[in-house]
Amino acid sequence: MKIRYGMIGGGEGSFIGAVHRKAAALDSRFELVCGAFSSCPDKAKRSGTALGLSADRCYGSFADMMEAERKLPPAERMQAVSIVTPNHVHFAPAMMALDLGFHVIIDKPIAFSLEEAELLHAKVQETGLVLALTHTYTGYPMVKEARHRIAEGGLGAIRKIFVEYPQGWLSTFLEADGNKQAGWRTDPSKSGAGGATGDIGTHAANLAEYVSGLHITQICADINIVVEGRKLDDDAAALLKFSNGASGCLIATQVAAGEENNLKLRIYGEKGGCEWSHTDPNTLLWKPLDAPVQVLRAGTGYLCEAAQNGLRLPAGHPEGYLEAFANIYVSFAQAVHDHATGTYSGEEAYDFPGTADGVRGMRFVEGMIASGKSDQKWTPFG
Incomplete structure (x- = not known):
């Protein structure tokens, strides 16, 4: 039914x-x-x-x-x-x-x-x-594969996490031209406290936590409004501390002119690293410390059950945003x-x-904004 x-x-x-x-x-x-x-x-x-x-x-x-x-x-x-x-x-x-x-x-x-x-x-x-x-x-099969391999100890103890989400579509003052999507996303009465921080920064933070299995515990943020006249941040960056002591960097900007939707995650542990990019979502790079880089592909039989369950097509047949959704x-x-x-x-x-992820997302937004306004170097993140 x-x-x-x-x-x-x-x-x-x-x-x-x-x-x-x-x-x-x-x-x-x-x-x-x-x-x-x-x-x-x-x-x-x-x-x-x-x-x-x-x-x-x-x-x-x-x-x-x-x-x-x-x-x-x-x-x-x-x-x-x-x-x-x-x-x-x-x-x-x-x-x-x-x-x-x-x-x-x-x-x-x-x-x-x-x-x-x-x-x-x-x-x-x-x-x-x-x-x-x-x-x-979080719906992409190769994201699930990375999560599974890290949870199984494939990278050992996680040491460093980089997550970046550059877009360029708000490089100009689109909201002044009646652009509906730009209009509400840059309006604090409709979007909330965060602009780029809430719109794409929450995705970046959620992805880093989902794949690594760790939680962000502290934030040291820089928040900017680059386009003159805009009411909410369109550019943000932060240093991060994670629950196991690992450190990280997060970038969320909508004024990177020329970029489309180039979300990228890199995670490094004591045994190696991995890399996933939204521009090539069917590929996961697995980087052992003492062996050549492995190129893992969607649709193949060696993937974990969670990744396999998220696939509908065999290898070589690209799946993307709608399928992840x-x-x-x-x-x-x-x-x-x-x-x-x-x-x-x-x-x-x-x-x-x-809802637990939703609460963490809103804590991330409020923590980023508070850290960006504060002279204190690190802001606790619950």
């Missing part, structure tokens, strides 16, 4: 809404049955009918949608909601969904503030429902199914980012 889901946001002109719908559809585990696709009721209903939904399940607001859906027979109503709105419209619909018994999958960052993130984490623990967070890059949806679908059958044991048992 497919999981019936509704969507909040993601209407006409939305980039991320279309990505979520394609990812959800890729493995035939979900059926979109309703939506509140815009804060403008006319646009919301127009967007829904364009997606083939019946007019009576295209709602003018998320509150209307959830109140109406819970009154439908159990076999018809939505079971989960996908929230793909700007950051300031994450908390209210997620909290309402959980209160009414609906599972949630939500775009990152989880909320507008750390306080909201912690409230959502507590609500999930209270209700026992499923909440997944789409930190997309879909892997999170597949894991979310399994958790929702297990919840319905009474076998769900909490988000820790599933390979998708959850």
Whole structure:
């Protein structure tokens, strides 16, 4: 049985809404049955009918949608909601969904503030429902392979972590030209305390922690607004300390003119290192201390079970962003199914980012901003 889901946001002109719908559809585990696709009721209903939904399940607001859906027979109503709105419209619909018994999958960052993130984490623990967070890059098979090999001790004790996320699309003052994506991402009333820090820095920090198995414990950050007139940071860098004593460096910038989406992670331990880049996501470089570099490729039989489970095609057939996104949806679908059958044991048992990751993401944003403003060299990171 497919999981019936509704969507909040993601209407006409939305980039991320279309990505979520394609990812959800890729493995035939979900059926979109309703939506509140815009804060403008006319646009919301127009967007829904364009997606083939019946007019009576295209709602003018998320509150209307959830109140109406819970009154439908159990076999018809939505079971989960996908929230793909700007950051300031994450908390209210997620909290309402959980209160009414609906599972949630939500775009990152989880909320507008750390306080909201912690409230959502507590609500999930209270209700026992499923909440997944789409930190997309954790869905790549070769990222999972790196995580597995490090957890198995392949690099020994981790000593150094470099993670960089350069983009160039905000090198000019796009928000002044009516660019929708630039507009809300650089508006503190919609994005929250962090610009580049919240938009892509959270991805970088999450990836470093996910693959290494370590937690960031201290931050020494430099936060900049490079483009004149911009209200939020578009450039950030930080020195990091990790839970085992390892050190690291993180870069998150959206003013690296000429760059597209060049996320890269390098991790080094006492036995060697590894490297993964979003520009070649089907490759993992494994670098032993005393042997030649190994080029590991997606689709091959020597990969771990988690990597194999995230693949749909044989070697030499590239898989990318949509498939990584879909892997999170597949894991979310399994958790929702297990919840319905009474076998769900909490988000820790599933390979998708959850509310704990969401809380750490918001702590990262607030810690980066606080460190950037402080004269103190190191800022603790909980």
